[in-house]
Amino acid sequence: MAPKSAPPLNAPASKVTVKISAIDTTLTMSSNLAGQMWSPKIPGFEKADFGIWSFLIEHPSGRKLVYDLGTRKDWRNLAPAHGLVGLVEGGVIEKLEIEDDVAGILKRNGVKLEDVEGVVWSHWHFDHTGDPSTFPASTKLIVGPGFKEVFTPGYPADPEGRCLETDFAGRELQEIDFGGSDITIGRFNAFDYFGDGSFYILDAPGHTIGHINALARTHPSPEPGFVHLGGDSAHHAAEIRPSEYLPLPDSISPSPLPHLHANTCPGHIFTPLLKDGSKTEHILEWQDPWAEFTEPKFGLIYDEKDLRDTVRKDEELDANRDILTFLAHDWSLKGMVSEFPESLNGWREEGWKGESTWRFLGVFEKAVAQ
Numbered sequence: 306m307a308p309k310s311a312p313p314l315n316a317p318a319s320k321v322t323v324k325i326s327a328i329d330t331t332l333t334m335s336s337n338l339a340g341q342m343w344s345p346k347i348p349g350f351e352k353a354d355f356g357i358w359s360f361l362i363e364h365p366s367g368r369k370l371v372y373d374l375g376t377r378k379d380w381r382n383l384a385p386a387h388g389l390v391g392l393v394e395g396g397v398i399e400k401l402e403i404e405d406d407v408a409g410i411l412k413r414n415g416v417k418l419e420d421v422e423g424v425v426w427s428h429w430h431f432d433h434t435g436d437p438s439t440f441p442a443s444t445k446l447i448v449g450p451g452f453k454e455v456f457t458p459g460y461p462a463d464p465e466g467r468c469l470e471t472d473f474a475g476r477e478l479q480e481i482d483f484g485g486s487d488i489t490i491g492r493f494n495a496f497d498y499f500g501d502g503s504f505y506i507l508d509a510p511g512h513t514i515g516h517i518n519a520l521a522r523t524h525p526s527p528e529p530g531f532v533h534l535g536g537d538s539a540h541h542a543a544e545i546r547p548s549e550y551l552p553l554p555d556s557i558s559p560s561p562l563p564h565l566h567a568n569t570c571p572g573h574i575f576t577p578l579l580k581d582g583s584k585t586e587h588i589l590e591w592q593d594p595w596a597e598f599t600e601p602k603f604g605l606i607y608d609e610k611d612l613r614d615t616v617r618k619d620e621e622l623d624a625n626r627d628i629l630t631f632l633a634h635d636w637s638l639k640g641m642v643s644e645f646p647e648s649l650n651g652w653r654e655e656g657w658k659g660e661s662t663w664r665f666l667g668v669f670e671k672a673v674a675q
Contacts, residue, residue, distance in 0.1 A: 349671025374435020
């Protein structure tokens with residue numbers, strides 16, 4: 306049976322593209338809570354090791370944006386209410402290392418920080434906000450709906466603040482108002498940032514207050530192509546794959562398990578991971594291990610219903626042949642795609658979508674090899 310067709314993207318036609326580059330923010334993080342952050346528990350997947358991507362978006366006019374900043378180098382100076390120091394010292398986060406910040410990476414590669422018009426925060430969590438104070442005051446901070454009410458003022462003006470006053474000091478804080486836009490991309494409410502269809506900010510609620518994704522046009526109409534920046538709307542590709550639009554195939558090439566199957570991997574070996582054996586339902590569900598102790602607005606799931614709906618929207622875009630999905634923590638892409646200062650714009654010509662789709666299954670090798 307043929308898979309269900311993904312819903313139409315309905316993106317307005319445009320000849321204008323942006324150059325988009327993926328930046329390894331040099332974060333190395335390990336946690337032993339994989340079995341508590343995702344359900345169901347999968348044998349051999351008790352520990353999560355990951356980095357985080359940032360993205361440089363360059364408009365033909367010379368205007369530049371950065372989407373997410375990773376973790377600040379001096380993470381011990383985060384607002385105390387964030388609780389990161391306790392998670393590290395308590396061993397919940399077993400490893401947290403950062404070699405450089407995004408501002409330093411950009412400067413080292415010839416990007417003038419004063420040319421960066423804005424930093425887009427997908428959301429307020431420490432591994433995405435970085436240190437905006439490393440950018441000049443002319444660089445504005447762009448956030449999602451509801452952010453200002455909950456997260457300003459920052460610490461220390463608000464002793465319980467999750468963000469720092471230095472994040473906002475002296476710079477414009479732009480909160481995207483999706484109510485002022487009548488654009489819908491897939492089922493996402495969208496904001497056309499440059500006004501020419503080259504870069505959209507997407508309303509992706511659920512994980513946190515004001516979580517926003519983005520869609521960067523890499524190929525012009527009439528054969529459009531995009532890179533979808535999913536932020537933490539999903540933390541692992543197994544949260545959006547397989548799907549009713551992108552079912553698990555009978556054979557997978559290239560093999561996600563080259564140690565077991567060198568070239569082509571039979572799809573059926575992953576059956577134990579599937580919900581009721583379904584090839585059309587994603588494998589993992591994100592959950593909040595601290596939900597009973599934390600206010601939802603400061604937790605890992607702000608609104609369960611919105612989060613699950615956003616995941617379905619992600620699946621719809623992910624199955625579209627004209628879109629390459631880039632989740633913030635999807636380290637299965639590492640080593641396969643070009644990284645900054647090179648661009649992602651050739652993803653279609655390089656075949657990265659087809660090569661990357663099932664690569665994430667490699668983390669489940671222990672479960673299927675038993």
